[in-house]
Amino acid sequence: MLAYRRLCLIIYCAAHCPINLAGMWANSLKADDYQALLDRGWRRSGCFLYKPEMERTCCPSYTIRLKANDFICSKEHGRVLKKMQRFLDGELDPQVGSPQRKASPTKRSLSEPSNSPTSKVSKVSANEFQEATCPNFLKEDEFICCLSSKINEAIDTYFQGVILGSTVQLPKAVVKTVKPQVKKKVGEAMQKNKAGVQDLVYTCNISFQIVAAVRRALPKEKSANQTEVLADLSPNSVAEKLVMTMERLGGLAGFEVKACNGHLNFYSAANPAMQNHTGAVVPVQASDKTSRSKQSSVNKISAKHPQKRKSLEIRMSTSHFDPEEFALYRKYQTKVHKEKTITESSYRRFLVDTPIVFVPPKSGDNTVPPCGFGSFHQQYRIDGKLVAVGVVDILPKCLSSKYLFWDPDLAFLSLGKYTALKEIDWVKTTHEHCPSLQYYYLGYYIHSCNKMRYKAAYRPSELLCPVRYE
Structure with a gap:
């Protein structure tokens, strides 16, 4: 690994001020090692690992996680689940205002x-x-x-x-x-x-x-x-x-x-x-x-108005480039984040490349989940059409949510919240096969950032202490 420091501008900072990051490149990284880095406040973007320097920033970024079995579903989360079910049952018309x-x-x-x-x-x-x-x-x-x-x-x-x-x-x-x-x-x-x-x-x-x-x-x-x-x-x-x-x-x-x-x-x-x-x-x-x-x-x-049921399918595969996923990512970034230039190379560096070494599952081994350890893409398909992709890391203690992009035409379904709930359910189910895997990591939580306030709604969540790392 090659470590270095750099100054960058983080888009979530409410004051648009620069935040100092400690960063390093990783070519190969074991799942256990990346789990340990997560628990020390690090995250990854592709193969680049970074950690905010809390003492030198106006907007502290805290690692936030949730113990899946303790999760309490709120009324808002219940409404999101019901809305999706109504849409799948053919009872929800997105055109009605x-x-x-x-x-x-x-x-x-x-x-x-x-x-x-x-x-x-x-x-x-x-x-x-x-x-x-x-x-x-x-x-x-x-x-x-x-x-x-x-x-x-x-x-x-x-x-x-x-x-x-x-x-x-x-x-x-x-x-x-x-x-x-x-x-x-x-x-x-x-x-x-x-x-x-x-x-x-x-x-x-x-x-x-x-x-x-x-x-x-x-x-x-x-x-x-x-x-x-x-x-x-x-x-x-x-x-x-x-x-x-x-x-x-x-x-x-x-x-x-x-x-x-x-x-x-x-x-x-x-x-x-x-x-x-x-x-x-x-x-x-x-x-x-x-x-x-x-x-x-x-x-x-x-x-x-005949009712036609729709089918929802969730597929998980190891991180690799998929042209269909890239087309959805480009549509999402253009319409939601108003980005103008989106290249395949930047997409690969951000969401496809990973230093985490894949660990395949072993028969009768309850220390590894059925999917194995590594970086994965979770595809959400409705009637075969790709509507959302969740980029996640499966580690010994957690599912770490890295990024999500979805079809802007289905914004009324609150796919960000819905996929988070499905990821929490995945952790609950996998915990039965792999007892050590029990947490859902939501990335960083910045209290002054409105875009990140939603993470606090997944209760009871825990924030990592930047001093004692507990």
Whole structure:
């Protein structure tokens, strides 16, 4: 090895200041030796090994790792996994966008119901909503999404003519399932309610959010019209007006909506909906004629948008040049990082060349994983198409994530987070065959760099002490 010092500019530095690195070239390196270097704060770029000099930098770079079996999946990570599954199941349309609401300048008091037809911004019409509730088994998250869209339609319709000002951005509704313990508390307060608390299924507190958003946005010195609006503005009044608007727009099939202390509560009408073992909502069948008519409508919709399942395949191979991978890398660097000149030689130096000597697996040897030790490329393919490549090093104690590039056309899938979760799962699985391999190394963590904050979300992570190296 030939060691030397150099001064370079690191792109992650928030202050764009130079960071001193200790560096050396390596032609051949054992997996155990590189593992030891990782645990001393070193990393590699191709065959070049480097380590930030912590005492001479304004943005300290700490080695960060995660013990895979202790990993706690966050809600955000769960959403990423569900989104990918929906995409593979053919249920996610990447072209669908979120509607944006804009206040109309037409004068109308909050106490006056809207006479306008259904909102043009709405994604789900009344008929479409009723048809959507007809299939015998509807996934609960999709059903809740339909309820939220219905409330958003009522919000857009009702507030279309209310003078709120251009600075007011109305929030979007989020419908939640009523938990059993909440039903019990509500039941104690509503024992005399003939409707029966056991029929309460969903609730939404959007009225409180609307009132808060309007009060924050309106200026201290209000006009007469704005003063009139605020006089009628309360969660209770907003909830009541939204219920009236939803009824005028066609109501909800199988549900009764009521305003209760500012909340929108959804009751199953005469117990028409029950939960099956999968958590799906099963509405009671209407008359045969009505049922056949609605089912026919659903079949027509399904015929227009047939669901086609996609297959995801993850392939692992030792580090080598692949023209298909290079084409994806060039597309990624051009569109995501705005690089103009990308050569094959620079790609090879960065992601193909490696000094780590490959160690093949041995039958009956649990000290080496089934893939062996060395540098690898993990290919993610959907229906055979290459969509992401993770460049990793498999070492005695860890999987070290070096770099990832993905198809910019699939940015909505959060492939960076998804592949990290799959790499963590890989470590968990491999740990059963190779007990020493139990960590997931995420590279460097720089707290002042927004681009690296995501690494702290993989909990509980550990930062390497630059003094004691523990």
